[in-house]
Amino acid sequence: MHDVTTARAADGTGAAHPEPPGPPAPVTTYRILATAGVFEPGYRGGGPIRSLRFILDTLPTDIDVTLITRDRDLGAAAPYPGLSGRLIRRDPRSSVFYLDPTSPRQWVRLLCHLRSHPADLLYVNSLWSMFSVLAITAAALRLLRVPAILLAPRGELAPAALAIRRRKKRLFLAVWAPVLRRLDVRWQACSWREQRQILAAFPWARVMVNGNECPVPDRAPPPVTPHDGPLRLVFVGRISPMKNLVTALAALARVSRPVHFDIHGPREDEAYWARCRDLIAAMPAHVQVRYLGELAADEVLTTFSGYDAFLFPTLGENYGHVILESLAAGCPVVCSDETPFSDLIASAGGVVVDPATVPAVAAVLDSLADRSASERAAAKEAAGRRYRLWRQQTRELHVLDHARRFCR
Template identity: 30%
Template sequence: MKRQRVLITIDWFLPGTKSGGPVRSYANMIDHLNHYYDFLIITRDTDYCSDEVYDSIQSDSWNQFNEHTSIYYFSKENLTRDNFSTLIKNTEFDILYVNGIYSWFFSILPILLVDKRHKIIVSARGMLNAQAFSVKKFKKKLFLILANAIKLYKHVYFHATNKDEAIQIESHIKCFKGMYIAPNLPRKMQGSTKAKQKHEGPTRFVNIARVSIEKGTLKMIEAMRTITSEVILEIYGPIYDSEYWIKCQNSINELPKNLKVEYKGVLESEDVPNALNDYDYLILLSEGENFGHAIIEALSSGLPVLISDNTPWKNLESKSIGWDVNIEKEEEIINAINKATRMSPLEYSKWSKSALEFADEFTQNPELIEQNKALFLSSQN
């Protein structure tokens, strides 16, 4: 039986990591599904907010990523409508899988160019969720008005990663062909199955996210101010807003001596599992996460997590794997931090074991694979 060929259009992909979750989502999906499908990816030859071309790739050419995946890296000078159109016409594929909503070249143009006899899927990646409109609200709303007016998505299926996102998509897109709900696939991790021991000395928190308002970096630092226990917080992630980072640094400088906060730079995606071993908890107080790869990867490493309640991961304390707090109520954040720092080594080991068991049950669920495979079933075209 002929393998289906899935063409993915996405602004940034591996070896880039600075654009965050979507790159990890697609890398994981390919890793899980390339036994069933061939993947072709069209992307840029630079990372997010970078002009430096990736090492060891050939720009404006197809590059073999693995046995069943090839990537075409567009250079900045050759990324034009004509060149994109020519590439699409000269590429044999069965299904178009579009990342995101607002990118002209990688989210909108492919839909306009591809023959509607192909199955077309758009993965919204949280871009239609309520919190996504806190940035560039007017432009996004205007685009959606125009898209609905011309029925841009008339022949398109949407991919939502959960029921809440499906509701958000339906509230903004008035005409589309169908909806799939399939959770993001986690990274295949070969971590320890043994519960972690809490580090001696200060409680060690790690934050893995871009330094930004929507990821709650400053809110996290400011919540630490009243903590009397000894705490180490280490922050990994790219900085895009220098003024915001200055505010974060000023807040760090005002913290009492029992709190040590350090920025550690950008952590490469493949280094995340090993890095997590150095910490007791992951903390991530974002305004919203469509999935949150760092969250499930932390749990897979035996780390309980302290996160906002604006993610799919809910009721964590009742499961003894962490806390999901209302980030608008600082007392909830402070209360959770205090519970984490004061947890006994014996209790911590129990929570770590619960985190491992929860992550294992989630990642080994065969239904996740089937839901994602169903996205590409051509019989539903």
């Protein structure tokens, strides 16, 4: 028999009634201090900005996040108007502090805030960022007291990424790895591929795999209108060695059919962009290439919807938001096998080129240029349809809720 606590009725009858429930237990807020080199309203940082925006916009009700970020966009000389040195409340559960690292006054203001708002978790985005290094160093010196640290390398441990400035990175890791190990830093990977990359560099690492960072909507793309003109290709991304625009241009130079190719993105590496310009200048007459500058975040989906394919022979993506944006807009993807989305790309009217050599990419582009107008339209419709199905089937625990359990 169950033991039920009872109370005498107020009317004196002596009838037993269940004891009224007491006040609900107070909800304990889990506080997270996060760092990132760049955040909104900036957009030049690419996918990590969109990941963090999605994470902050979908926080569980008992998690509060303060994000510390630079007060200007990647590579920008001027700060965002009216934001430098300010703590901005985005919503009831997240705030952003826009820091000018050269301002002692702002550092004092930030340190006062951190002392009065102790965190349960330090969540750093990037292995190399000054913000990550300073925050982890502060934790190591006990200037910043946090029970746990989670580090998201954001693709920086991919083999192609480590090959850039290899000697400097090896030296840094030789010094930094013992610090991370002593602090029992935990790691976030956005895919099983990235988990393997982290363990290759840090075999002792404890890695949480969670890629629930997709802010791309699952609404239907605009209707597709078949067209008979040249194949319309687009590149959207940072112009840097990792995105491998040089291979895309070299492959286009070998294509035998008419092609139009538009490039959108910040020129992050001017020496690399100079190589791209040389290739563009030598392009055959039947291949037209235009550089159209940078895209704001709210322009990306609309831009993708106007093309037959997204040409993206990237050397490595830990996630690849731009791939999902392309598919969501009904634009198939021609990509290397260096992303977590190879199966999705192949099933959504696109092509995974492995290995993504210049001749192999050129052969794929010639094949796409040979498609009829109706075949191109069908591929675009398949891209949007397959993306929406993938989005409906993908359900993961919120990244920071997962982190709270993983970092206990």
